Amino acid sequence: MAEGPFETSAADRARWLAELGSALDEARRVMKRLGAAEGRIEAVELYARIEAVRLEVEAMQLAMPIAADEGSGPKRIKSPPWQGRGRDPR
Numbered sequence: 075m076a077e078g079p080f081e082t083s084a085a086d087r088a089r090w091l092a093e094l095g096s097a098l099d100e101a102r103r104v105m106k107r108l109g110a111a112e113g114r115i116e117a118v119e120l121y122a123r124i125e126a127v128r129l130e131v132e133a134m135q136l137a138m139p140i141a142a143d144e145g146s147g148p149k150r151i152k153s154p155p156w157q158g159r160g161r162d163p164r
Contacts, residue, residue, distance in 0.1 A: 095132065099128065
């Protein structure tokens with residue numbers, strides 16, 4: 075299946091989220107230096123927004139599947155797991 079203009083691979087998405095997370099970490103450090111630590115309300119509000127987005131990116135990273143390709147997911151079996159192989163279910 076070909077990728078469309080808005081479709082990306084899991085590896086590309088993971089890389090993009092990592093870069094975004096790094097940029098948000100840097101923005102958070104800058105906001106601390108510019109006055110969030112001193113209690114300036116505008117800086118504190120912006121710092122809180124940056125932190126909220128950073129946590130959202132982190133949640134997206136944790137929600138991503140571990141395997142980057144579709145072929146490494148769980149394999150289907152022919153019989154339900156509660157029916158033992160080679161055993162008489164009686």
